[in-house]
Every structure is written in structure tokens, then in C-alpha cells.
Amino acid sequence: MPTIVVEVMPKAELLDPQGKAVAGALARLGKSRFSDVRLGKRFELTVDGPVDDALLAEVQQLAADLLSNSVIEDVISVHAAEADDLGPGADSGDTTTETPLGAAADSVQR
Amino acid sequence: MRIGVVTFPGSLDDRDAQRAVRLAGADPVALWHGDHDLHGVDAIVLPGGFSYGDYLRAGAIASRSPIMTDVIDAANRGVPVLGICNGFQMLTEAHLLPGGLIRNAVGTFVCRDQRLRVENASTAWTGGFEAGQEITIPLKNGEGGYIADADTLERLEGEGRVAFRYLGANPNGSLNDIAGVTNERGNVVGLMPHPEHATEPGFGPDTPDAMRSGIDGLAFFTSVLSTFAAA
Numbered sequence: 313m314p315t316i317v318v319e320v321m322p323k324a325e326l327l328d329p330q331g332k333a334v335a336g337a338l339a340r341l342g343k344s345r346f347s348d349v350r351l352g353k354r355f356e357l358t359v360d361g362p363v364d365d366a367l368l369a370e371v372q373q374l375a376a377d378l379l380s381n382s383v384i385e386d387v388i389s390v391h392a393a394e395a396d397d398l399g400p401g402a403d404s405g406d407t408t409t410e411t412p413l414g415a416a417a418d419s420v421q422r
Numbered sequence: 423m424r425i426g427v428v429t430f431p432g433s434l435d436d437r438d439a440q441r442a443v444r445l446a447g448a449d450p451v452a453l454w455h456g457d458h459d460l461h462g463v464d465a466i467v468l469p470g471g472f473s474y475g476d477y478l479r480a481g482a483i484a485s486r487s488p489i490m491t492d493v494i495d496a497a498n499r500g501v502p503v504l505g506i507c508n509g510f511q512m513l514t515e516a517h518l519l520p521g522g523l524i525r526n527a528v529g530t531f532v533c534r535d536q537r538l539r540v541e542n543a544s545t546a547w548t549g550g551f552e553a554g555q556e557i558t559i560p561l562k563n564g565e566g567g568y569i570a571d572a573d574t575l576e577r578l579e580g581e582g583r584v585a586f587r588y589l590g591a592n593p594n595g596s597l598n599d600i601a602g603v604t605n606e607r608g609n610v611v612g613l614m615p616h617p618e619h620a621t622e623p624g625f626g627p628d629t630p631d632a633m634r635s636g637i638d639g640l641a642f643f644t645s646v647l648s649t650f651a652a653a
């Protein structure tokens with residue numbers, strides 16, 4: 313089943329208490345190479361039927377309206393992926409079939 | 423006067439809010455998140471709790487409940503709305519109040535009696551206080567850090583829309599020590615601390631006079647009553 317992935321992160325300029333707690337744990341474990349950790353969210357929306365530009369645009373709107381709160385978060389990415397490519401290692405190779413958002417990509421904050 | 427208290431899945435303090443309404447001398451009306459019916463109430467309380475387990479974001483899912491479209495319409499008509507804790511989070515998610523609430527900067531849930539300064543005593547819910555008055559009511563939350571962008575903060579401060587400020591050590595990292603804010607009109611107020619838990623002697627915060635005798639929260643509810651008595 314095709315899937316649309318939405319990634320949301322706390323705004324860079326805001327304190328991220330969850331990330332700070334993880335960074336503290338890393339430091340206590342002696343992992344000194346990491347100066348900061350930020351912790352966000354990834355949504356995987358399973359789609360009934362094919363993913364087209366109209367649906368991606370709809371999800372882009374949903375990401376802005378419901379899946380994130382623009383006061384405290386930024387939408388980092390909205391893209392399509394095949395379910396086979398999700399799960400462990402999905403993003404580690406070239407096999408992930410990610411579809412750029414097209415025209416709406418301009419509004420996606422990186 | 424009839425004051426509605428909305429119950430959402432995961433509301434915890436709806437009954438306490440109803441009790442506070444009764445103690446103030448008004449009639450509490452239980453409202454249901456899934457309805458489109460405000461039962462003609464004169465004012466509305468969105469109570470504390472962990473609606474939908476705080477999943478997605480605190481208050482986010484509840485703020486899209488059926489009854490919230492009616493609450494938003496009522497608020498825009500000038501009906502007094504008070505959001506307490508999770509209710510405050512819902513009001514920001516519903517864009518009735520500016521800013522947002524994030525996890526406490528201290529990294530833990532905080533539960534304690536909290537001193538506040540009433541900064542704005544001319545809202546529907548604070549008219550019974552004096553501006554600058556110090557009160558103590560319970561605070562209990564994990565996501566109480568109030569944040570807003572610099573322009574919004576400046577506007578809130580400039581327009582006197584910071585309703586309450588934390589006194590003493592900032593419990594959750596809220597910018598400008600903000601504990602609660604009001605909308606431009608003064609009918610919508612949201613705050614993280616819990617006035618409904620400080621309305622009856624024997625069950626409130628300790629005071630110098632006696633243990634658990636603090637009832638500083640009662641004036642929130644009597645304030646909205648006198649708004650209507652005066653109208």
C-alpha cells in the first residue's frame with residue numbers, strides 16, 4: 313500500500329525539552345561527539361489507492377493544519393513512499409521511492 | 423446563571439469545575455464533546471485533564487471536537503470562555519488564544535501550589551481581583567511552557583493581555599513567566615494553573631492561617647457571575 317510520510321520537528325529556535333533529556337542521557341553514556349539532540353515526529357499515512365499530486369497537496373494542508381502546530385513546530389517533509397520501503401533501513405539506501413511534492417515543495421521548510 | 427463545563431475523552435477536572443461553579447453560586451451544566459449543543463449556557467469552562475492522552479499535541483485532538491465549533495462561535499459572540507490547563511492548550515490549538523504550550527523546561531511533571539500575580543483584572547474571569555493581586559492556586563502539568571514569537575509576546579504585553587504571571591521560580595520555562603492570557607475582548611481566558619481546585623476550605627492550598635484553606639480560585643467563577651449581574 314502506498315504511504316505518505318510527514319515529518320514534523322519542534323521549531324529550531326525553541327527549547328526542545330525531550331531532545332535535551334536525550335542529549336543529557338548521551339552525555340552520561342560518554343557519547344561526547346554529540347552536542348545536541350532534537351526530537352520530532354514522523355507520521356505514516358497509509359493510502360487507499362494511488363498517490364497523486366492532489367492527495368499530496370491535501371496531506372500538505374493536513375500537515376500544516378492538524379499534524380503540526382505552526383506556533384511550536386515546522387513541517388520538515390511531506391513525501392510519498394511505498395510501504396515496502398518503510399520500516400528498518402527504509403531511508404538507508406537508494407531503494408526508497410520518494411516522490412517530491414512538486415509545486416507545493418516550496419512551502420516545505422527544510 | 424448557567425455555566426457549561428465540557429467533558430472530553432480524558433477530561434479529569436470536569437467534576438471539580440462543576441463543583442466550583444456551584445460553590446460560586448451558579449448552575450453547572452454538563453456539556454459533551456461530541457454534541458453540537460451548548461444548552462444555551464451563559465459561559466463555558468474547558469476543564470483540565472489529558473484529552474486523548476495528549477496524543478498528537480496536548481489539546482490538539484480535543485480542539486477539533488464537534489462542540490468546539492460551537493464554543494468558537496460562542497467565544498466570537500462574546501460568551502465568556504475559561505480554559506484551564508488542558509482547556510488552555512485547547513484554546514491555543516483552536517486559535518482562540520495566541521501562543522502555544524510545550525513540555526516543561528525542567529523535564530518533569532510539576533505539581534505544587536503556585537503563587538501568581540493577576541496582571542489583568544478586567545477580563546470576564548478576573549474582574550473580582552485587583553490588578554497586581556497575588557493569589558495561590560494549584561499547578562499540575564507536564565506541558566505548561568508558554569511560548570509565542572517575539573511579536574506576539576510584545577503585543578500581549580503591550581495590550582495588557584497577560585492575565586496571570588508566575589511568581590517566584592518559573593515552574594515550566596514559560597516565556598515572560600506567563601501563566602495565562604486573554605483575548606483582545608477579555609471574554610476568553612486561558613491559564614495553566616487550576617482555580618477550580620482552590621474554591622472550598624479544607625480542599626485548597628495551605629495558607630498562613632490554616633492548612634488547605636486557600637480559596638483564591640473562587641473569584642474566577644464569581645467574577646463571571648458579576649459580569650452578568652452587571653449586564
